[in-house]
Structures are given as C-alpha cells and as structure tokens.
Amino acid sequence: MDAAPWFAEAFMAWFSAEDSELARAVLQRGVAALYFVAFLSSLNQFPALLGERGLLPVPEYLEGFHRMRRPTLFRWRYSDRLLRAMCVAGLAVSALLVAGLPQTGPWWLPLIAFLALWGMYMSIANVGQVFYGFGWEMLLLEAGFTVAFLGSDQVPPPAPILLLTVWLVFRLEFGAGMIKIRGGPEWRDLTALFYHHETQPMPGPLSRQFHLLPKWMHRGEVAGNHVAQLVVPFFLFFPQPVGSIAAAVVIATQLWLVLSGNFAWLNWSAIVLAFAAVGDRAVHTVLPFVPEDLSPGASWRTTAWPADGDLLAWAWVVVVLAAALLLVVLSWQPLRNLLARDQLMNAAFNRWQLVNAYGAFGSVTKNRIEVVVEGTLDPVPAEDAQWREYRFKGKPGEPGRIPRQWAPYHLRLDWLMWFLPLRTVHEEWFYAFLMKLLAADGATLRLLREDPFGGERPRWVRARTAMYEFATHEEFRETGQRWIVTPLREVIRPIGLRDGE
Incomplete structure (x- = not known):
C-alpha cells in the first residue's frame, strides 16, 4: 500500500x-x-x-x-x-x-x-x-x-x-x-x-x-x-x-x-x-x-x-x-x-502586536470622580463669575441625562477624561485641550456634545472635580435626577489665553 x-x-x-x-x-x-x-x-x-x-x-x-x-x-x-x-x-x-x-x-x-x-x-x-x-x-x-x-x-x-x-x-x-x-x-x-x-x-x-x-x-x-x-x-x-x-x-x-x-x-x-x-x-x-450551505459556490466540497x-x-x-x-x-x-505572578495586562511582546496579553479591571474604582471643564466670558474669573460647563458625548454630565449607548464606537477623549482623576489632571494633552477651548478651535469643539459659548471664545477656562453617584429609586422619584453630583474642588485654576502663551 x-x-x-x-x-x-x-x-x-x-x-x-x-x-x-x-x-x-x-x-x-x-x-x-x-x-x-x-x-x-x-x-x-x-x-x-x-x-x-x-x-x-x-x-x-x-x-x-x-x-x-x-x-x-x-x-x-x-x-x-x-x-x-x-x-x-x-x-x-x-x-x-x-x-x-x-x-x-x-x-x-x-x-x-x-x-x-x-x-x-x-x-x-x-x-x-x-x-x-x-x-x-x-x-x-x-x-x-x-x-x-x-x-x-x-x-x-x-x-x-x-x-x-x-x-x-x-x-x-x-x-x-x-x-x-x-x-x-x-x-x-x-x-x-x-x-x-x-x-x-x-x-x-x-x-x-x-x-x-x-x-x-x-x-x-x-x-x-x-x-x-x-x-x-x-x-x-x-x-x-x-x-x-x-x-x-x-x-x-x-x-x-x-x-x-x-x-x-x-x-x-x-x-x-x-x-x-x-x-x-x-x-x-x-x-x-x-x-446549511453558506457558500454554495464553493467547489472544494464537491x-x-x-x-x-x-x-x-x-x-x-x-x-x-x-x-x-x-x-x-x-x-x-x-x-x-x-x-506569572506579576502578570502583565494588555501587553504586546513584539513590535507587530501579535499574540498579546490581555486583561482589564484588576481592581475596581470605588468612587466616581469626574473632571468638570468650565469656561466663562467674564473678565475676572472669580468664583461668582458665570461659569458654563462643556458637555461631553459619553462621559456623565447633566444629572438628569441618561447615558447613551456608544459601543462598539470608541469615544477616545471621553475615555481619557475618566483616567484623569485616577492619575493626574496635569497631563500634556489635557492642557492642550484647555488651550483649544480658549481658542474655540472648531475641530476640538466637534469632539464635544455641547459648546456652551456657541463658538465664541471664552475669556477663561478651569477644571474642577465632582463626585457622581447613581441616584437610588427613591432619590430619582423625588428629584428626577439620575446622578447625585457633589462638587469637590478646583484642580486647575482659571487659565486665560495669556497664561497659555
């Protein structure tokens, strides 16, 4: 044979x-x-x-x-x-x-x-x-x-x-x-x-x-x-x-x-x-x-x-x-x-990013801290100035707004905004973002859901933090709010164009 x-x-x-x-x-x-x-x-x-x-x-x-x-x-x-x-x-x-x-x-x-x-x-x-x-x-x-x-x-x-x-x-x-x-x-x-x-x-x-x-x-x-x-x-x-x-x-x-x-x-x-x-x-x-026949034109079966x-x-x-x-x-x-005991998460072992290591959320954040970005047209950036909040597409903002379903689409700016309070707000890209807002840059504003100034340049911008918690059923019935928002502190003082320069 x-x-x-x-x-x-x-x-x-x-x-x-x-x-x-x-x-x-x-x-x-x-x-x-x-x-x-x-x-x-x-x-x-x-x-x-x-x-x-x-x-x-x-x-x-x-x-x-x-x-x-x-x-x-x-x-x-x-x-x-x-x-x-x-x-x-x-x-x-x-x-x-x-x-x-x-x-x-x-x-x-x-x-x-x-x-x-x-x-x-x-x-x-x-x-x-x-x-x-x-x-x-x-x-x-x-x-x-x-x-x-x-x-x-x-x-x-x-x-x-x-x-x-x-x-x-x-x-x-x-x-x-x-x-x-x-x-x-x-x-x-x-x-x-x-x-x-x-x-x-x-x-x-x-x-x-x-x-x-x-x-x-x-x-x-x-x-x-x-x-x-x-x-x-x-x-x-x-x-x-x-x-x-x-x-x-x-x-x-x-x-x-x-x-x-x-x-x-x-x-x-x-x-x-x-x-x-x-x-x-x-x-x-x-x-x-x-x-049963998903490729009727195939010849390899016959x-x-x-x-x-x-x-x-x-x-x-x-x-x-x-x-x-x-x-x-x-x-x-x-x-x-x-x-390995010191297992790597989301790591590539070669320059072509083939056969990688994956994993996510090895630990869970206990409190939701959001970075809130605001601007004002007032000449003096005092606390009693009229501060208006920039609204993002995906990250929480207004207390009464239902979050949208975005996946599988990826909102990259919104995701990085979540990481800011976990690391530091003093990121190069975040300061560049604030300067773009001061300049009312059209491309940057299109990444947002709402520009509170309608394309006009603000005099000042700042960043502060707030704690966001989901409202209970009772709190929602009383207030109509889906988030309970607790303001925390100012993390980046008011910045004007002259500061940026």
Whole structure:
C-alpha cells in the first residue's frame, strides 16, 4: 500500500474544518465590521486629537520615532490628508469584506484585504500615543492578522487558524479572569460589582439599573464572571458540541457586558472571535432556519481537494501552516505571562502586536470622580463669575441625562477624561485641550456634545472635580435626577489665553 496518498488524505482531513463554514463567515465579516468602526472612529477623531494641529501632534511625535521601531506607514511623512485617505481606504476594504465579496474569489484575495486592514490600522495605532493606548487596539490588530488566513469560499476553513483563534479567545478571557483573581480583594470577596457599574469609564443607558440590582445579584454576577473567564475557556478546545456550548457561554456573558456599559469594541470582539469554537451542526440543531450551505459556490466540497497537481491549493496550505507556526512560536511569552505572578495586562511582546496579553479591571474604582471643564466670558474669573460647563458625548454630565449607548464606537477623549482623576489632571494633552477651548478651535469643539459659548471664545477656562453617584429609586422619584453630583474642588485654576502663551 502506497503511504503517500493515505498520509495526504489524513493530513487534509485534519487540516480542513468542514464543520466551520459558519464560524469562518462570522469571523471574517465580524472582524471586518469592527475594523469599519475603528476606521470610522479614527476618521472622525484622529485629526483633532493627533493631527497636524491636534492635542498631541503626530509630526512632533515622529521626530523621535526612530528610537521606537514601531512599524507605521507614517514613519516618513504624516499629514491629515494622508490619514483621512487611509481611513477611507480602510472603510472601503472593510465594507467589501462585510459584504463577502473578496471571500468569493481565490484564497489570496481576503488574505490581502485583511492584511491591508491590519497594516493600515497598525500604522494609525502606532502613532496614536495615549489616545490609542487601549487593549482593544492590539486585540483588533491580532484578530485581523489571524482571520486573514481563513481563506475564501473556494478553500475549506483551515483548522489550525480556527484553533489559534480559539487560543486568542482563551488568552482574552482567562487573562482577564486571572488579572481579577490576582488583583483587588473585591473580586475575591465578590463585591466588585457593588461599585463597577457606577464607576466604569463610560456608563450606558442601563448601567444605573444594573447598579441598583440587589447585592446578592451582584455577588452572583462576579461568581458567574469567574466561572465564565476561569473555567469555561478551557472547554472551547473540546470537540463538538462542548466547544459550541462553551462559546455560547462566552457570548452570553459578553452580551451582558454590552448591556451594562460602553467598552468600545472589546466585548463585540470577544463575541465575534468566540464563533471560532462554534460548529455548523450545533448551530443547525439549535437554529434550523440557518442555511446549511453558506457558500454554495464553493467547489472544494464537491471535488477532491486539493486536486492532483493543484499547486495553488497546496500553496494555500503552506501559507496557512507558516502563519500558524509563526503564531505558535510567538505564543510562548503570552503563555508564560498567564502563569506569572506579576502578570502583565494588555501587553504586546513584539513590535507587530501579535499574540498579546490581555486583561482589564484588576481592581475596581470605588468612587466616581469626574473632571468638570468650565469656561466663562467674564473678565475676572472669580468664583461668582458665570461659569458654563462643556458637555461631553459619553462621559456623565447633566444629572438628569441618561447615558447613551456608544459601543462598539470608541469615544477616545471621553475615555481619557475618566483616567484623569485616577492619575493626574496635569497631563500634556489635557492642557492642550484647555488651550483649544480658549481658542474655540472648531475641530476640538466637534469632539464635544455641547459648546456652551456657541463658538465664541471664552475669556477663561478651569477644571474642577465632582463626585457622581447613581441616584437610588427613591432619590430619582423625588428629584428626577439620575446622578447625585457633589462638587469637590478646583484642580486647575482659571487659565486665560495669556497664561497659555
């Protein structure tokens, strides 16, 4: 008996995940949709935050960039026009992938499309400085690179890439769980959610209702979170239908987080990526209306694949195995990090931001302190001057206003405003922001929900702090206010244009 045909047949049976058509479709379209949101966020916000006249201008940052060795297409030249062109290109490629058009062609077409998205967004994120210093930036980059090797409808879904995507979900979930267990005592005594819904960076429209749940339910939330992040991820690697059940638990817990707050595309990324563990047969059993043949134009199911002498098909196999080997080799440091006592959170171990460490909220803030920015037209910035508050799109402001649902869209300025009282208000970008307000800079004001001066320049601006607490049901019935606001202190004295100069 000739062993070569038998080995080739056995190899292809291992390589081809024939029960993962739905997984591939969701992964490719879902990740592409998240890239669309990311490029849209950058198109709308990057020039004002980081552009040529932004708060932290990229041209100045690039002057010392040669020492950082981070890959970016802006290394040689940056302009707002180039940035916008890149974002528009990213939006176009993402939209094509969401529509599934590149997936109908040869295997290398979606590969090139996803690698283009990865390269363009990495170019943006690597010059984004503090405004792009979030864990979901590197998560999106790793997800885009990984799903690039899922191929088109003309080749079977590759099992090695699906397995590595499951490994990504495992690191995302288990890493977050370990950060919590090793973090603040509130996660171990199950009291973390006594505070988190109220103090999270950007509450959503239902966050107050979540906060007002009974404490026994909050303890149950924390216990359920520990199970979902520390136990369930191991079952993602199990054969069907166990893998699909574990993925369903991950998806359900992430949807709970979507309802309770605004975390940009973090939760939606986990939902999309969890489909790597979902089998077609499991889906059809639960949802029989889902069509069984998701790619009717595919030829690999009806003919022997790869056909004898089909060098292009074997090239695809080689490309997938090479990418899988690269990701496996890069997994060593993240694996060690998961087991380390001094575990890193949201850390990249290589300049390409592939196979990263993830995790969030190792400790929970107990009180919500907001930085309130005000301006006045009065010539003397006394306490009895008519101070007017600048209103932000996402961060809490008026006591009676219901927070909006923004995720998966990312409001970068609002997120950094949450970090200010946790670190220091004396950040370079924040002083630049105040000066832009004094100048009534149009691009900066468009980042806000409301300019209290209607485009007119204020004489003075200042920053003060206030404590925000969700109103109880009784307090809401009495006052109609959703937040109880307690003014604290002035943290940046009144600044005029002359001070800025």
